[in-house]
Amino acid sequence: MAEAEKQVHQCTRCGITSKDRVLLSAEFNGEERWVCVACLPYLIHGAE
Numbered sequence: 040m041a042e043a044e045k046q047v048h049q050c051t052r053c054g055i056t057s058k059d060r061v062l063l064s065a066e067f068n069g070e071e072r073w074v075c076v077a078c079l080p081y082l083i084h085g086a087e
């Protein structure tokens with residue numbers, strides 16, 4: 040089992056991966072986005 044074969048997403052705002060922080064998936068304008076829990080408040084308040 041190679042570690043590199045895991046599907047790891049990146050936060051669309053800060054670029055951190057799910058290896059380092061919990062990421063949540065979301066849909067925006069028909070596109071799938073991934074955002075980490077630290078950036079979630081910014082997403083909620085619309086300050087991107």
Ligand SMILES: [Zn+2]
Pocket residue numbers: 050051052053054055074075076077078
């Ligand atoms: Zn982030």
